[in-house]
């Protein structure tokens with residue numbers, strides 16, 4: 001794993017993946033792959049899948065698709081009569097997604113979720129997972145997602161509430177210092193976005209809304225490190241400008257808790273769907 005350039009991480013990496021050095025990008029793509037396999041992320045996605053209910057023949061948008069794992073699953077569900085538009089602002093991420101595509105009905109597109117190059121009422125449903133937390137104006141993005149969804153379609157938003165992150169088995173003062181340091185560097189500026197999704201959809205005039213908080217449970221440091229960057233020893237300390245002692249003390253604390261078997265972390269990811 002190569003070192004990240006400190007100057008290039010003035011904001012969390014997923015906000016602008018194409019500005020990342022290639023080794024950092026490779027690490028982040030590998031992280032997205034590991035998340036796809038993680039049972040807690042699978043549980044979050046299962047909740048969303050049940051709400052979106054993708055069906056044969058539909059035209060769906062995966063907004064902020066990353067490496068496209070969900071887009072390909074959606075494509076299998078809509079079948080050859082349907083289509084999935086997999087959109088992301090990162091060309092590098094889309095290149096990785098295209099490499100994984102073997103035929104099928106996914107159309108990859110570079111674009112900004114805040115300014116979609118799609119007609120009004122042109123898709124049957126939207127999946128938007130862990131993207132809005134990285135966007136400067138989530139309400140504008142939500143307005144766009146609603147605009148492109150046909151009447152009777154459904155928008156499904158999945159997003160993290162980083163303010164819900166809690167640990168046990170580690171010193172709470174140390175954990176608090178780590179979380180303060182990580183905010184805005186490893187975790188996004190839209191810190192509590194997940195819990196705000198329902199309100200934002202109400203503000204957009206939507207009335208039939210289902211909001212489900214899914215609390216992800218990580219009973220060991222290895223499981224947590226896939227989803228929580230501040231627990232991942234592969235993330236260099238200078239990435240988030242942590243004082244060296246804080247980072248090394250924290251990693252030692254996590255290792256010790258893991259060895260004792262009493263490490264615990266929890267993080268809530270919200271799944272919020274609305275009829276348009």
Ligand SMILES: C[S@@+](CC[C@H](N)C(=O)[O-])C[C@H]1O[C@@H](n2cnc3c(N)ncnc32)[C@H](O)[C@@H]1O
Nearest residue numbers: 014064065066088089090112113129130131134
């Ligand atoms: C944490 S990743 C999630 C990727 C994928 N949805 C998943 O769950 O695996 C966030 C993604 O959002 C994309 N993204 C960030 N801001 C965006 C924007 N304004 N428009 C479109 N995509 C954006 C990033 O490039 C990245 O691929």
